[in-house]
Amino acid sequence: MLNDRLTPLEQLRTCLNERASTRDENIKQLSQVIQEVAVISPRLQQLELKCSRPRCGFSALTWTNNVAEGETISPYKDLYSNVGGNFDAKSGIFTAPVDGLYVTAISLRLSENEELTVYVKHNKKGLDQSSATDVCRCSATVEDTHACDVSVLDMKAGDTLVLFLETDNTDYENCVSFSCFLLS
Structure with missing residues (x-):
């Protein structure tokens, strides 16, 4: 260039x-x-x-103990990066600052013998949570204690991403990382 x-x-x-x-x-x-x-x-x-487009992206890690089925996974205990400040570690919500192509990734590590699924929902600006769509999902099992998924999606400024737990997980601490960044 x-x-x-x-x-x-x-x-x-x-x-x-x-x-x-x-x-x-x-x-x-x-x-x-x-x-x-x-x-x-x-x-x-x-x-x-x-x-001159803004740089944005985050990488965060948390544990899933005491999270009920269908709840968002938050707060995030370890926020490794939050370039642009668009990820709220307390609520677990990432808000796109500009229109663009974004990459989101989740990874999961089980600590005990169980099964667990987490997923990311994309909510378009101005719509309620019931209209959100799954964009990234991963499941770990007794046999496969590690899992990850990556997705590329088109987002508009104000759209949000949130990580949810699909099944109850109150007894064990399972590690979940959640990342997203603006690609273009």
Whole structure:
């Protein structure tokens, strides 16, 4: 991207150094360069706008003890990163700051002999929780004590993601990590 920006300037330098031998030639070549800059200026503005998008993402870990079926898993005990501050560790809700393509991931590790399923719900801005859709789900069992899932989804500014527990889990501490970041 930076090379794309520098190429016209390098061409200008080459043009002025190698071919410009008189004042009139310099003026003519400088006029051509001004025209070229006018052509690439809107493209540079678009690139700057793309590059100025906010950075956002989080990675958090918590335990599932004393969480009832269908409840959100919160609060998060360990918040490893929260770039942009869009994840509320107390409620367990991530709110998309801008429209874009997001990656969300969950992983689960069981500590005792049981089965457990967790899932992420995507709720579009302005809709109630009953209209939320599952976007990421993982299950761990006695045989497979570790599980993970990753999903890519299109979100609008204000949309939310929340992690839920599918089955009661009151006796054991099972480790759940939840992450999301803006891809583009």
